[in-house]
Amino acid sequence: MYQIKTMEKLEMMECPQCGGPMPVKRRELGYHVCVNCSTVSAKRGIPVMRGTGDHTWVDLEVMTQEQFERYEEMENKTKSEITPLKNNKGNLQGPFTIVETDN
Numbered sequence: 166m167y168q169i170k171t172m173e174k175l176e177m178m179e180c181p182q183c184g185g186p187m188p189v190k191r192r193e194l195g196y197h198v199c200v201n202c203s204t205v206s207a208k209r210g211i212p213v214m215r216g217t218g219d220h221t222w223v224d225l226e227v228m229t230q231e232q233f234e235r236y237e238e239m240e241n242k243t244k245s246e247i248t249p250l251k252n253n254k255g256n257l258q259g260p261f262t263i264v265e266t267d268n
């Protein structure tokens with residue numbers, strides 16, 4: 166039942182450019198077109214869940230293409246840090262002496 170509640174939180178309006186649905190919150194943020202239309206000008210909207218327990222709602226995070234890529238990169242990095250690769254990095258820390266060998 167709280168799914169209906171989250172739907173109500175994201176009020177929709179008609180996009181003046183394509184007539185498609187667009188969150189009212191976008192216009193409050195200063196955007197005049199929907200996510201699809203503004204993707205052309207390299208803006209991305211990411212729905213994010215906020216709140217805890219049964220007091221949650223879906224918010225729309227608007228970012229540039231560049232920010233979006235960095236965000237995705239960060240997500241991937243967070244996942245890969247669970248692997249034991251981190252230990253290998255730790256072994257490489259400390260002062261090094263580069264010795265040239267004639268071979």
Ligand SMILES: [Zn+2]
Pocket residue numbers: 180181182183184185198199200201202
């Ligand atoms: Zn549109």
